[in-house]
Amino acid sequence: MATVVFYILAILALLGTYLCVTRSNPVHAILYLVNVLFAVALMYYLLGAPLVAAWEVIVYAGAVMVLFVFIIMMLELTPDQEMSRVGWLRWGPTVLLAMVLFCTLVLFVAVDPETSRVIVDTYVAPKAFGYALFAKYPLAVQVISFHLFIAAIGAYYLGRGGGSRKRSREEGDE
Amino acid sequence: MTWTDFAGLVPVLILLGGAILILMAGAYRPHYRLFILAGISIALTACGVAVFSTSAVKEVSGIFRCGPYADFFMALWSLLGALTLGISFRYGEERKFAPGEYVALVLFSCVGMSFLSMASSLVGFFLGLEMISLNFYILTVFHRQSPEAPEAGMKYLLLGAVATGFLAFGIALIFAATGTLKLPEAMSGMVAGGQIVPLGLLAIAMFLVGVGFKLSLFPFHFWTPDVYQGAPAPVTGLLASGSKGAVWAAMVPLGAGLAGGLAEIVPLLKALALLTLATGVLCALVQDNIKRLLAFSSVSHMGYVLIAFLSGGLTGERAVIFYLVTYSIVVLGSFGVLACLSTPLGEPRALSDFKGLAYRSPFLAAALTIFLFSLAGIPLTAGFIGKFHIFYSAVRAGHTWMAIAGVIASLISMGYYLRLVFLVFQPRTDSPSPLAVCQPPGNIAVAFCSVLTLVIGIFPAPLLKFVAAILSP
Numbered sequence: 001m002a003t004v005v006f007y008i009l010a011i012l013a014l015l016g017t018y019l020c021v022t023r024s025n026p027v028h029a030i031l032y033l034v035n036v037l038f039a040v041a042l043m044y045y046l047l048g049a050p051l052v053a054a055w056e057v058i059v060y061a062g063a064v065m066v067l068f069v070f071i072i073m074m075l076e077l078t079p080d081q082e083m084s085r086v087g088w089l090r091w092g093p094t095v096l097l098a099m100v101l102f103c104t105l106v107l108f109v110a111v112d113p114e115t116s117r118v119i120v121d122t123y124v125a126p127k128a129f130g131y132a133l134f135a136k137y138p139l140a141v142q143v144i145s146f147h148l149f150i151a152a153i154g155a156y157y158l159g160r161g162g163g164s165r166k167r168s169r170e171e172g173d174e
Numbered sequence: 175m176t177w178t179d180f181a182g183l184v185p186v187l188i189l190l191g192g193a194i195l196i197l198m199a200g201a202y203r204p205h206y207r208l209f210i211l212a213g214i215s216i217a218l219t220a221c222g223v224a225v226f227s228t229s230a231v232k233e234v235s236g237i238f239r240c241g242p243y244a245d246f247f248m249a250l251w252s253l254l255g256a257l258t259l260g261i262s263f264r265y266g267e268e269r270k271f272a273p274g275e276y277v278a279l280v281l282f283s284c285v286g287m288s289f290l291s292m293a294s295s296l297v298g299f300f301l302g303l304e305m306i307s308l309n310f311y312i313l314t315v316f317h318r319q320s321p322e323a324p325e326a327g328m329k330y331l332l333l334g335a336v337a338t339g340f341l342a343f344g345i346a347l348i349f350a351a352t353g354t355l356k357l358p359e360a361m362s363g364m365v366a367g368g369q370i371v372p373l374g375l376l377a378i379a380m381f382l383v384g385v386g387f388k389l390s391l392f393p394f395h396f397w398t399p400d401v402y403q404g405a406p407a408p409v410t411g412l413l414a415s416g417s418k419g420a421v422w423a424a425m426v427p428l429g430a431g432l433a434g435g436l437a438e439i440v441p442l443l444k445a446l447a448l449l450t451l452a453t454g455v456l457c458a459l460v461q462d463n464i465k466r467l468l469a470f471s472s473v474s475h476m477g478y479v480l481i482a483f484l485s486g487g488l489t490g491e492r493a494v495i496f497y498l499v500t501y502s503i504v505v506l507g508s509f510g511v512l513a514c515l516s517t518p519l520g521e522p523r524a525l526s527d528f529k530g531l532a533y534r535s536p537f538l539a540a541a542l543t544i545f546l547f548s549l550a551g552i553p554l555t556a557g558f559i560g561k562f563h564i565f566y567s568a569v570r571a572g573h574t575w576m577a578i579a580g581v582i583a584s585l586i587s588m589g590y591y592l593r594l595v596f597l598v599f600q601p602r603t604d605s606p607s608p609l610a611v612c613q614p615p616g617n618i619a620v621a622f623c624s625v626l627t628l629v630i631g632i633f634p635a636p637l638l639k640f641v642a643a644i645l646s647p
Contacts, residue, residue: 140298
């Protein structure tokens, strides 16, 4: 049962990724990506990592995707003429993916005791996961926090408006 | 994790703390020259501490190793960081680099290189490599007014992200095949009965794609010329020397861990090395832009190091590390010359700009000549000793044809290195040179690199013995 569900999820993830990278409309691409992230989260759950699954949904499907949508809104990447013809062909696949995902989720909830018995040997409780993170690899967590710090410096430095950048653009226009 | 664990990381902690202090100071009172000097002294302090440190622990947090090998590379990368800041003294001031961010990012990238060289687990390997990459994504576009910077930064970021994906997948597959991320075990676990298990082969292939991108080996080298051309000269120097050297420093224990299994991927590595050499040398021959020329030359040098790497054994490992040390110094020095010759209007571009350099800046011309001789592998320079050991290790491991191919490649490479040397010593008669006149501050770093190149070239024995000592546990 777990194997079958895994392959369904794997196909969903691959299909969603393919559709995501081939869409020309960024909002459509993001909708497919959300589906993919949900499928991957369910796979984590299936493999016995419920905490990672929860994070995948909260952080990626939640926070990061909102950020993407926000950036797309700010940059106004969506072409206007797309709005007039929203047909089945456009949102059908997304809905289908989401429906299958939802059915899988319901299946999980319905037959959870059985699934967790199948995968018990790789099951990692949230407590054990947290212990590994902060007792076994505390330095790795620190290094990753520095990664984020450096990325923040870069985003701030490169995104900082005004001053020199504005001047160079004006010079370029002239 | 206890306080004694931190003792092994003191040089890195000095770099990290110093970088944060400078970053904070930059928010209040930015002063370019002062910050550069502060950054240099922080890096040199870290270097000194690394030289004299004797750590009690063997491993920190299960992902980084301590000991002579780690100390040596921490010292080397700190020194390279100090030299990079030295050559950006005038360069960055003219381009109005944000002092806090620039110095901090250079120091952070030294931290990343140290972490990568110290990695005793694939987690440490990945974290170190990503730390380097993140810094260079930013440093590549640090000169925001440069018209070439956005293209370079975008190419590096996108291709780098793809390479990181491959690397992470490779590491995951190694874990799937062996069940561990610890370094000697993860590699030796993939070898069963003298052969690599199928899943291990796939993992190594993925891993090689990621690492090959960072090292600009043959099929993954396309970013190199564009990024080198678009990035500021001091940053390019650090990118070409430190980031590649650190990857090699981390690859040596990987190759040693693979031991018997290495023989199985040797044909693949041989093909990669030959193609890398050919691409680097032949493309460099037709370049007219100095930074693109050095980029392709760096591609070809990675081919030489790969020959030593695939030869394996203590001789091969010693050749890899000796070569990466000398190559780092030489390459940083040659980009230092470019930084010294840059004017506020731009960096040296065409090779013809160098015509008559010897009559305007004799010192820089001499330094450039030493670096080019070393890159070409002419005796009395460090590059000759390095190449000699690479070919020696190849012959000793029975890969005579690889050594011959390497010699042929270095002969062809003389074509472009010596052409530049000829241009430097030709009198300039036609138009005035667009290059800057030699100015003191940045030259100290260049002088240091050139003296070191000559000293290692004439007395290689101490460094060779030292490298052999840090390799034998």
